[in-house]
Amino acid sequence: xxxxxxxxxxxxxxxVYFMLDGxxxxxxxxxxxxxxxxxxxxxxxxxxxxxxxGNEVWLITAGGVTFAAFPTTYAVMFSxxxxxxxxxxxxxxxxxxxxxxxxxxxxxxWKRLWDCCLIGGSFFPALLLGVAFANIFRGLPIDGAGVYxxxxxxxxxxxxxAGGVLFLLLFLVHGSLWLAIKTEGPLKRRAxxxxxxxxxxxxxxxxxxxxxxxxxxxxxxxxxxxxxLLLIPALAVAALILVYLFIRRGAWWRAWFAxxxxxxxxxxxxxVGLFPRLLPSSIDPAYSLTIANSTSSPLTxxxxxxxxxxxxxxxxxxQVWVHFLFKDKAKEEDLAGEGGY
Amino acid sequence: MDVLxxxxxxxxxxxxxxxxxVPLTLGLxxxxxxxxxxxxxxxxEEYRRMARFWGKILVINFAVGVVTGITxxxxxxxxxxxxxxxxxxxxxxxxxxxxTLAFFLESTFLAVWVFGWKRLSPRLHALCIxxxxxxxxxxxxWILIANAWxxxxxxxxxxxxxxxxxxxxxxxxxxxxxxxxxxTIFGAYILTGFFVMGVSAYHLLRRQHxxxxxxxxxxxxxxxxxxxxxxxFQGHFHAEEVARIQPAKLAxxxxxxxxxxxxxxxxxxxxxxxxxxxxxxxxxxxxxxxLLAFDSTEATVKGLKDFPPEDRPPVTVTFVxxxxxxxxxxxxxxxxxxxxxxxxxxxxxPCFLKVMLYAIPLPYVALEAGWIVTEVGRQPWIxxxxxxxxxxxxxxxxxxxAVSLAAFIVVYGLLGGVAFYLIAKQARRGPEPAPAAAAGGxx
Numbered sequence: 158x159x160x161x162x163x164x165x166x167x168x169x170x171x172x173v174y175f176m177l178d179g180x181x182x183x184x185x186x187x188x189x190x191x192x193x194x195x196x197x198x199x200x201x202x203x204x205x206x207x208x209x210x211g212n213e214v215w216l217i218t219a220g221g222v223t224f225a226a227f228p229t230t231y232a233v234m235f236s237x238x239x240x241x242x243x244x245x246x247x248x249x250x251x252x253x254x255x256x257x258x259x260x261x262x263x264x265x266x267w268k269r270l271w272d273c274c275l276i277g278g279s280f281f282p283a284l285l286l287g288v289a290f291a292n293i294f295r296g297l298p299i300d301g302a303g304v305y306x307x308x309x310x311x312x313x314x315x316x317x318x319a320g321g322v323l324f325l326l327l328f329l330v331h332g333s334l335w336l337a338i339k340t341e342g343p344l345k346r347r348a349x350x351x352x353x354x355x356x357x358x359x360x361x362x363x364x365x366x367x368x369x370x371x372x373x374x375x376x377x378x379x380x381x382x383x384x385x386l387l388l389i390p391a392l393a394v395a396a397l398i399l400v401y402l403f404i405r406r407g408a409w410w411r412a413w414f415a416x417x418x419x420x421x422x423x424x425x426x427x428x429v430g431l432f433p434r435l436l437p438s439s440i441d442p443a444y445s446l447t448i449a450n451s452t453s454s455p456l457t458x459x460x461x462x463x464x465x466x467x468x469x470x471x472x473x474x475x476q477v478w479v480h481f482l483f484k485d486k487a488k489e490e491d492l493a494g495e496g497g498y
Numbered sequence: 499m500d501v502l503x504x505x506x507x508x509x510x511x512x513x514x515x516x517x518x519x520v521p522l523t524l525g526l527x528x529x530x531x532x533x534x535x536x537x538x539x540x541x542x543e544e545y546r547r548m549a550r551f552w553g554k555i556l557v558i559n560f561a562v563g564v565v566t567g568i569t570x571x572x573x574x575x576x577x578x579x580x581x582x583x584x585x586x587x588x589x590x591x592x593x594x595x596x597x598t599l600a601f602f603l604e605s606t607f608l609a610v611w612v613f614g615w616k617r618l619s620p621r622l623h624a625l626c627i628x629x630x631x632x633x634x635x636x637x638x639x640w641i642l643i644a645n646a647w648x649x650x651x652x653x654x655x656x657x658x659x660x661x662x663x664x665x666x667x668x669x670x671x672x673x674x675x676x677x678x679x680x681x682t683i684f685g686a687y688i689l690t691g692f693f694v695m696g697v698s699a700y701h702l703l704r705r706q707h708x709x710x711x712x713x714x715x716x717x718x719x720x721x722x723x724x725x726x727x728x729x730x731f732q733g734h735f736h737a738e739e740v741a742r743i744q745p746a747k748l749a750x751x752x753x754x755x756x757x758x759x760x761x762x763x764x765x766x767x768x769x770x771x772x773x774x775x776x777x778x779x780x781x782x783x784x785x786x787x788x789l790l791a792f793d794s795t796e797a798t799v800k801g802l803k804d805f806p807p808e809d810r811p812p813v814t815v816t817f818v819x820x821x822x823x824x825x826x827x828x829x830x831x832x833x834x835x836x837x838x839x840x841x842x843x844x845x846x847x848p849c850f851l852k853v854m855l856y857a858i859p860l861p862y863v864a865l866e867a868g869w870i871v872t873e874v875g876r877q878p879w880i881x882x883x884x885x886x887x888x889x890x891x892x893x894x895x896x897x898x899x900a901v902s903l904a905a906f907i908v909v910y911g912l913l914g915g916v917a918f919y920l921i922a923k924q925a926r927r928g929p930e931p932a933p934a935a936a937a938g939g940x941x
Contacts, residue, residue, distance in 0.1 A: 225594035262923075
């Protein structure tokens with residue numbers, strides 16, 4: 158029971174991370190496509206500035222919870238996906254410092270350098286997180302000793318790539334919507350148009366991914382046993398359609414929340430399909446890492462549950478407060494003086 | 499090189515680099531919080547400018563600290579998967595608690611502090627930096643509880659082929675954790691004090707912004723003085739605890755070979771590891787090692803020869819690092835005491851100011867040396883007495899680690915260079931003009 162609770166908390170944590178960091182990863186990739194002047198580029202940074210670091214802590218927490226609640230999974234997943242994870246980490250390093258470094262030197266070449274770090278540092282995590290999770294859905298070549306029998310190239314398969322493109326598009330739409338909310342004038346119009354334009358490829362890839370999941374994964378086994386669970390992918394699809402409808406009505410906040418629901422829906426679709434496996438083995442289902450063979454002791458799970466139930470609501474409360482504090486749009490007058498880095 | 503050596507090098511490089519930035523965040527956040535509180539209480543604009551000036555350095559420093567911290571958490575899984583699997587039940591939960599309790603608070607409120615100058619009341623704004631200071635120090639506490647457990651595992655039971663948590667309270671309240679915590683925090687505050695004094699000295703030597711930097715200097719001097727003196731005592735108690743629970747580490751720290759009562763301390767010695775003795779010893783202080791380690795000149799101190807060779811830590815590195823740390827620790831106490839007598843005539847003490855400017859790197863050296871004592875001195879164990887480092891490494895290809903290690907060296911090298919350049923640039927630029935000349939008002 159405790160194991161099952163943590164399994165779903167684990168899934169929810171990843172979903173929250175994708176939902177939150179998704180918008181600033183997406184907006185980071187969109188920088189060169191949406192911002193046409195130095196001022197506009199600064200506004201894009203400003204639209205993410207107060208939030209991105211708090212968002213990224215959800216990744217640390219998701220990683221930490223994997224470690225704490227499912228140490229064996231953490232060990233196999235992180236060592237197995239070694240090179241992919243290292244790429245993500247280096248990307249996040251360069252991306253993270255670009256926020257603090259960019260405005261420290263007033264030289265166009267310097268700013269371009271950190272813009273490149275932001276763009277690349279947002280693009281690769283968005284893509285690779287998708288590739289990694291799709292491969293987890295599909296199963297990794299884990300042998301009986303829990304050793305990953307593949308390389309970086311093992312992850313490059315049609316289904317994995319589809320997952321990567323799906324995450325990328327999800328985040329791009331998500332980030333464009335965020336910029337449509339947080340900016341005004343031509344920048345906002347471009348961001349809004351971009352979200353509308355990217356929605357169609359997103360729909361296509363999402364549909365493809367869903368059908369590919371039928372063939373390439375065993376995710377649907379759970380859904381066949383409990384058809385009521387199909388509500389989750391159905392809600393994800395409904396949320397995706399709502400994104401479109403809200404974009405057409407110019408209701409950016411609603412479109413963004415619908416986009417949140419889509420991202421969470423896609424993640425939970427996979428997580429529910431995996432249950433009770435955290436890391437299916439593609440060599441032999443018996444080698445899969447499951448709740449039964451990879452959880453921590455009940456005592457640890459209980460203590461962690463107490464910590465999570467006490468502190469995560471507090472974290473959510475103050476992060477929501479930050480969103481209210483900085484609820485207005487990024488404006489030019491914020492860029493000078495005491496408004497930022 | 500095999501995957502073990504590569505992984506050790508990579509973890510060492512990543513930790514040493516990370517810890518170039520952590521201590522300044524720990525101390526500077528507290529110092530800035532004090533500055534801003536003085537501003538809120540007295541309305542003295544100069545303290546607000548001080549908080550903003552040192553805050554800019556904090557932000558650059560913090561950014562590098564954060565991004566290099568993430569890789570550390572993930573490396574337990576990528577490079578030390580057998581360790582993660584074996585002790586994750588206990589160790590993983592400490593890391594997860596650190597993230598939940600501290601990282602969120604730290605990252606969220608630093609952003610609010612940076613972007614919120616005009617949006618929050620001065621009181622609330624000052625509260626934000628206090629929360630950052632609290633959170634960064636809290637994160638230090640949790641990660642050091644985790645480290646203390648690797649030094650001295652308690653509260654666990656071996657079950658299901660791994661170490662499982664048995665007594666959470668025993669883990670989070672073990673005295674050694676608080677020794678390590680205090681030792682580290684004191685060190686961080688010394689480092690911060692010397693950093694702020696050194697940068698202030700730079701400007702005072704140039705006779706620019708003199709009141710601004712005299713105030714900064716004195717504030718930092720107070721911090722560095724208290725904790726330099728405190729560290730001398732704390733360091734002694736810390737070492738006594740090491741002597742009790744990690745005798746092999748103590749013997750390596752002292753390059754002490756033969757078990758004996760009334761163990762002497764030598765002012766100077768050169769270890770000769772191959773022949774299990776010291777090449778030369780000089781300045782013999784009879785019974786002093788016994789006294790320092792066990793509070794009695796008669797006490798017996800275990801020598802390295804009493805441990806099988808495969809259980810001994812690398813002696814030379816541990817010994818030299820320990821000497822460097824202790825020597826610098828005394829120097830810090832001396833310099834800050836001198837500073838105390840010169841505190842009201844700083845501008846007429848150019849020699850002292852010059853010394854303090856060039857002393858900026860010394861606490862960095864001391865703190866890194868301290869970590870080398872702690873971590874190298876724990877070898878060959880990853881968890882003292884419970885798991886050997888060699889048994890902890892991931893079953894991955896050495897080529898993968900070689901590539902990532904090369905990437906770490908290149909990326910961190912560049913990152914370190916850029917961070918150094920930016921911090922130096924900001925430090926040299928000096929504070930913003932006083933509000934009479936500045937445009938924006940107070941929110």
